[in-house]
Amino acid sequence: MTETVNDTIRNGVDTATMFATLDAIKAQPEIAAFKFRATNTWIGGSHNRSSIKSFYAACAEDTSRTEGWTLDAGEPAILLGADEGPNPAEYLLHALAACVTTSLVYSAAARGVRLTSVSSTLEGDLDVQGAMGVNTEDYRNGFERIRMTVTISGDAPPEKLRQVVERGRDRSVVFDSVMHGVPIELDVVTA
Amino acid sequence: MTETVNDTIRNGVDTATMFATLDAIKAQPEIAAFKFRATNTWIGGSHNRSSIKSFYAACAEDTSRTEGWTLDAGEPAILLGADEGPNPAEYLLHALAACVTTSLVYSAAARGVRLTSVSSTLEGDLDVQGAMGVNTEDYRNGFERIRMTVTISGDAPPEKLRQVVERGRDRSVVFDSVMHGVPIELDVVTA
Numbered sequence: 120m121t122e123t124v125n126d127t128i129r130n131g132v133d134t135a136t137m138f139a140t141l142d143a144i145k146a147q148p149e150i151a152a153f154k155f156r157a158t159n160t161w162i163g164g165s166h167n168r169s170s171i172k173s174f175y176a177a178c179a180e181d182t183s184r185t186e187g188w189t190l191d192a193g194e195p196a197i198l199l200g201a202d203e204g205p206n207p208a209e210y211l212l213h214a215l216a217a218c219v220t221t222s223l224v225y226s227a228a229a230r231g232v233r234l235t236s237v238s239s240t241l242e243g244d245l246d247v248q249g250a251m252g253v254n255t256e257d258y259r260n261g262f263e264r265i266r267m268t269v270t271i272s273g274d275a276p277p278e279k280l281r282q283v284v285e286r287g288r289d290r291s292v293v294f295d296s297v298m299h300g301v302p303i304e305l306d307v308v309t310a
Numbered sequence: 311m312t313e314t315v316n317d318t319i320r321n322g323v324d325t326a327t328m329f330a331t332l333d334a335i336k337a338q339p340e341i342a343a344f345k346f347r348a349t350n351t352w353i354g355g356s357h358n359r360s361s362i363k364s365f366y367a368a369c370a371e372d373t374s375r376t377e378g379w380t381l382d383a384g385e386p387a388i389l390l391g392a393d394e395g396p397n398p399a400e401y402l403l404h405a406l407a408a409c410v411t412t413s414l415v416y417s418a419a420a421r422g423v424r425l426t427s428v429s430s431t432l433e434g435d436l437d438v439q440g441a442m443g444v445n446t447e448d449y450r451n452g453f454e455r456i457r458m459t460v461t462i463s464g465d466a467p468p469e470k471l472r473q474v475v476e477r478g479r480d481r482s483v484v485f486d487s488v489m490h491g492v493p494i495e496l497d498v499v500t501a
Contacts, residue, residue, distance in 0.1 A: 131355025132390055140390070144444050151439045151449075155399045159407035161428035164322025167411045169404040171396045176388050183387045188396050190381075192408035196374045197367050199323055199331070199416070205362045205379050207409030207484045208346045210401055213360040215494070216350035217383035218398030220358045222441070225390070236501070237352035243492070248342045250413070250483050253335050258342075260480075261487030270499040277500035284498045292441050293398045295452030300491035301434070303406070307475045308461040309468035310427070 132228040150177040165200030166193050198247075208262070212241045214293045215267065222294075223287025227273065232283055234273040241267045265297070323419040341368040356391030357384050389438075399453070403432045405484045406458065413485075414478025418464065423474055425464040432458045456488070 127135035144151045154175035161167045172187025173180060192210060193203025200206070205213070216239050227234050243265040249258035271280050288294050318326035335342045345366035352358045363378025364371065383398055385391025396404070407430050418425050434456040440449035462471050479485050 131357070137390055140388075141442060141444060144439060144442060148439060148445065151437050151442070151444070153436045153438055155397070155403060155434050155436060157400060157403035157407050157432045159404070159411055159430045159432070161411050161415060161425070164415065165412050166322070167408050167428075169407055171400045171404065174386070174400075176386075181386060181388060184393055190396070190401075190404050190408075192404070192412070194412065195365070195367075195372060197331075197372060199328055202375055205381070206346070207405045207412065207482075208487075209348060209362045209365075210381075210405035210408060211484050211487060212346060212348035213350070213362065213381050213383070214398045214401035214405055216348050216360055217358050217381075217401060219496075220350055220352050221356050221383070221385065221398060224352060224355065234352070237358075239350045241348045241350070243346050245344045245346060245483060246342050247344055248335060248339060250481050250486075251332060251335060251342070252481060253332060253342070254339065259486055259490075261483050261485075261490065262492040265492055265494045266497070267494060268497040268499060270501050272501040280500045281498045284496070288496055290441050290443060290451055291398075292436060292452050293402050294494065295441075295450055296399075296402060296488060297452075297492050298494050299450075299452065301453045301456055301488050303456045303458060303485065303489050305410075305475070305479055306457070306459040307472045308459060309471045310461050310463040 129228040129231070130224050130234050132225055134228050137225065137229060152178075162203070165198065166191065166203035168192070208243065208245060211262075211297065212243055212265065215265065215297055216241050218291045218293035219267065219269065219287050222291040223269070223271070223284050226286040226290060227283045230283065232273055232275045232279060234271065236272045237269065239267055239269045241265060320419040320422070321415050321425050323416055325419050328416065328420060343369075353394070356389070357382065357394035359383070399434065399436060402453075402488065403434055403456065406456065406488055407432050409482045409484035410458065410460065410478050413482040414460070414462070414475050417477040417481060418474045421474065423464055423466045423470060425462065427463045428460065430458055430460045432456060
């Protein structure tokens, strides 16, 4: 019995629950609509803080999280801050790294590939002439490009491991969001 | 003398340093090329961790940061995790909130607007039928849309405060990156 239960866990993912979730979504697609959230408060200068907890899933507000998290953002001295936290651009790179990693780990679990290690390095090029308004003709505000290198090992041949990474990329929420863009509606309330 | 020094600080931003930085970039545009970085390691299942510290700026590796940060990402139970941290999609919302906030605070400082408070709420719509591969015809992997509401108060009329937020949006690195997308190059190394 223990052996049977353990057999469903692969790469730390319960594949029985994974396949049951996929079946549930196929049977009732409306449960797949999620709403994720963050609230942010300015502390001072380049320092601000987000709180993350609530989200909507499976046609209801999720109640499984008893505690949330706070995340501090800042800027280094050269960008007029005091390193109160990673800066927003660095948080974007982290979001991308984390999402591709989780997607590929889940993909490997679904395909029966046991992974030994996954790590990644990311670097984004940004010319601040755009964001600082110095030269907005030649430079955009955002990253010009991002490079990501994933190093992976596991119980499959190199070509299969490569496919696992590519599948993770192709199913990643943040990869798609950053690669192809997302419409953002901004409202302003003056208090 | 103290009064003169204090006069340059607005919204926690040293505007004298800000304008000196802008002048330095105008005089020597190549110092505006930044490279931001993150490295990520898979821990198990939906749990992975990024380290953030080094970056390149002003034609050299920055050495001002003595310590960096680690950021843990996870997934809630409904997405097969154990809430090891905010999930990657939530980190993306935080990056967006933090960047628009810092951009608008800096913009207000440059324009002589003293802010009293800034807060924001963000919500992103995501149908996981795409990312889970259940229905990739009708649903993308990434966020369908993101809504952001900024609440702001300060020593300027509502219309001016609104312009400050819009200026912050229009100069934000992460807003532009997410709204318009960034080319991402992914390399794979099998170990």
